[in-house]
Amino acid sequence: MSLLLVWLAEVVVFALVAAGILAERPAALAATGATIVLAGALVRFLAPLRMGLAAGFARHHAAALAGGATLALVLPLTLRASPYWTFVATLALLYVTIGQGLNLQIGTAGVINLAGAAFAGLGGYSVGLLTVTAGWPAWLAVLVAPWIAVTVGAVLFVPILKTRGHYLALVTIAFGFIFNILMNNLEFTGGPQGLKNIPTLRLFGWAFTSKPALAGLELPAHANFYYAALLVAGITTWALRRLHDSWLGLALNTLRDDEIAARCCGVSLTRGKLVAFSIGNFFIGLGGALYAVMVGFVSPPDFDFGYSLVMLSVVIIGGVDSIPGVVLGACLLVPLPERFRFLHEFRLLLYGVAIVVMLLYRPRGLWPAAVRRYR
Amino acid sequence: MPPLELLLQQALNGVMLGVMYALIAVGFTLFFGVLDVIHFSHGDIFMLGAFAGLSTLLGLAAAGVRAPVAALPLAFVAAILVTGLVGVLAERVCVKPLARSSPLMTLLATLSLGLVIREAVLIFYPRGADPKPFPQLLPQGGFEVAGVSVRYENLVILGIGVGAMLLVDLIINRTKMGAAIRAVAQDPEAAQMMGVNLDRTVDATFFLGSGLAAVGGILSGLYYSEIHFIMGITGGVIGFSSAAIGGLGNVYGAILGGLLFGVLQTTAAALIPRGSEFRDVVAFAVVMLFLIVRPRGILGEKSVERV
Numbered sequence A: 001m002s003l004l005l006v007w008l009a010e011v012v013v014f015a016l017v018a019a020g021i022l023a024e025r026p027a028a029l030a031a032t033g034a035t036i037v038l039a040g041a042l043v044r045f046l047a048p049l050r051m052g053l054a055a056g057f058a059r060h061h062a063a064a065l066a067g068g069a070t071l072a073l074v075l076p077l078t079l080r081a082s083p084y085w086t087f088v089a090t091l092a093l094l095y096v097t098i099g100q101g102l103n104l105q106i107g108t109a110g111v112i113n114l115a116g117a118a119f120a121g122l123g124g125y126s127v128g129l130l131t132v133t134a135g136w137p138a139w140l141a142v143l144v145a146p147w148i149a150v151t152v153g154a155v156l157f158v159p160i161l162k163t164r165g166h167y168l169a170l171v172t173i174a175f176g177f178i179f180n181i182l183m184n185n186l187e188f189t190g191g192p193q194g195l196k197n198i199p200t201l202r203l204f205g206w207a208f209t210s211k212p213a214l215a216g217l218e219l220p221a222h223a224n225f226y227y228a229a230l231l232v233a234g235i236t237t238w239a240l241r242r243l244h245d246s247w248l249g250l251a252l253n254t255l256r257d258d259e260i261a262a263r264c265c266g267v268s269l270t271r272g273k274l275v276a277f278s279i280g281n282f283f284i285g286l287g288g289a290l291y292a293v294m295v296g297f298v299s300p301p302d303f304d305f306g307y308s309l310v311m312l313s314v315v316i317i318g319g320v321d322s323i324p325g326v327v328l329g330a331c332l333l334v335p336l337p338e339r340f341r342f343l344h345e346f347r348l349l350l351y352g353v354a355i356v357v358m359l360l361y362r363p364r365g366l367w368p369a370a371v372r373r374y375r
Numbered sequence B: 001m002p003p004l005e006l007l008l009q010q011a012l013n014g015v016m017l018g019v020m021y022a023l024i025a026v027g028f029t030l031f032f033g034v035l036d037v038i039h040f041s042h043g044d045i046f047m048l049g050a051f052a053g054l055s056t057l058l059g060l061a062a063a064g065v066r067a068p069v070a071a072l073p074l075a076f077v078a079a080i081l082v083t084g085l086v087g088v089l090a091e092r093v094c095v096k097p098l099a100r101s102s103p104l105m106t107l108l109a110t111l112s113l114g115l116v117i118r119e120a121v122l123i124f125y126p127r128g129a130d131p132k133p134f135p136q137l138l139p140q141g142g143f144e145v146a147g148v149s150v151r152y153e154n155l156v157i158l159g160i161g162v163g164a165m166l167l168v169d170l171i172i173n174r175t176k177m178g179a180a181i182r183a184v185a186q187d188p189e190a191a192q193m194m195g196v197n198l199d200r201t202v203d204a205t206f207f208l209g210s211g212l213a214a215v216g217g218i219l220s221g222l223y224y225s226e227i228h229f230i231m232g233i234t235g236g237v238i239g240f241s242s243a244a245i246g247g248l249g250n251v252y253g254a255i256l257g258g259l260l261f262g263v264l265q266t267t268a269a270a271l272i273p274r275g276s277e278f279r280d281v282v283a284f285a286v287v288m289l290f291l292i293v294r295p296r297g298i299l300g301e302k303s304v305e306r307v
Helices: A002-022 A026-045 A047-059 A061-078 A083-108 A116-133 A138-154 A157-162 A165-185 A222-245 A247-257 A259-264 A269-295 A305-318 A323-333 A335-343 A346-361 B004-035 B042-062 B068-098 B103-124 B152-174 B176-186 B188-193 B198-224 B231-246 B251-271 B275-293
Strands: B142-145 B148-151
Touching (some): A002 A047, A002 A061, A002 A335, A026 A047, A061 A083, A061 A222, A083 A222, A083 A247, A083 A335, A116 A165, A116 A305, A157 A165, A157 A269, A165 B103, A165 B231, A165 B275, A222 A247, A247 A269, A259 A269, A305 A323, A305 A346, A305 B103, A335 A346, A346 B068, B004 B042, B004 B176, B004 B231, B004 B251, B042 B068, B042 B198, B068 B103, B068 B198, B103 B231, B152 B198, B176 B188, B176 B198, B188 B198, B198 B231
Antiparallel strands (some): B142 B148
């Protein structure tokens, strides 16, 4: 019974999201918005429903995940009329990967990184240089690029270990600016135009630009990347969940909360921050690399400070140190501004206002990190 | 090796830039002193000051007041009032309510507020996306000393900047409010026990710091003869860097840091090939290296951590 309730809830959420995306006319959009508010209010104020849902999700954890995964697989079918929204959904999944990496650094280990876009850019530009300039196949470049982000990130280790708090924030901001100025002015990175004509992914003879067809239903070409990004986001989330729940995650948490106490208990500051920063940069770079093969070009404005801000807000609005929170944050913060494109120039203004309001009223994020429990 | 005159010239230009950076950096360091936060929208408040000054000048010109002696002081007063009030509002809305929670919250909140200010100028200022020409109000021309050309315009800018900083120094060291600011910076609780009104002191600090940024904004407009709505991003990061090199919380450190950053930029521009493009890379890299050696800045206090 409660299993059915869980699945029903997931299908309802899925239907509302799909309707919210596909609603074209203002009336339809308003109706969907009203239904979403109504559904939220029902769950919020009907105590039996809320308790039932909470109990159901707690008991049928695996089934709920399976249901969510199935719906994620089905999503491109509902969006098949719109390549654009398939692209946005893929982008949201890339932000899940990037957000999980950044969350390991900021949320779990307390290493403030305000250069997320620069590390994603390192991944993206590496793919561009390896494929366009060096002529590598795209899949190999995507596999190698994250390691370049990790390696370049290593340059920052010394200042990161030496500085604390706001000074650390400055070090990463400065790094982000240096990256952007260099990309804008160096010749081999194409300057302000960036690198164009990055070849698309090709796996086992299947080019990612060809349209996949499932049982007679043709999907937009971006669906290839959707499934690739879904796989990567799933693996990343699973791996970082395991890491977070492991002894290493616990050690990183103690480093974040009290460095001196952690060191007294035998946690190595250097090793902890190094591991967290490198693993985080790996996934951020991977997200950037996939972005590069998806859109086919990279240029400096794609990786400027504004995007570091978006990545940071995914982590903080979702819930600092909360693995499911990052998924929620990415799936809200990336598509929502696209949905509100009809607001034109007021979009970014309202985005900023929304972030401030969320911080004031939900300071622990939409899905706060659960207290660790050990049995 | 470039000739000595060129280096001297670049040093002078660096000091010019440095004065403007210092005006921004002092705000960062004052806010850090009283609330232990970095107010990341401060760069955009600097930009807002420039636009408020420009609007006042244009309004005065439309009303027939064109004499620089009358128009400029009015522009300064108006810009200081506008940014001061916006600064206090920013502090009330999204700095103080979050100051007690994790620094990450203030970080994101003030960065987002900066975005809001920037977008608001872009949308509501007529044709806000274009760079705006700033009227040339200062005497043109100049003279030459030891191969270094000095422009009258720059001397006035330098004079106003140094004057503003001396004034702030006087306020902080000689007035009752200044004493309150210093007391809160040292220990907020003890200050309150001595009868200092914490909220009012914090408000005053934000008014003072933001007003100073407005002075910097107008000076920057006069210096470059142009302002743009995105100037706050770089301005803010450079101001923060300057405050950090000097040591957060120390006003003299911030001034020193600003001057150092300016000289660093112009020297790098003179010494390396394609220097004008890569000068910021050099400057930021030096800041990072510097923080390795002195993680708390030049004049930053040495802190002892206790468990």
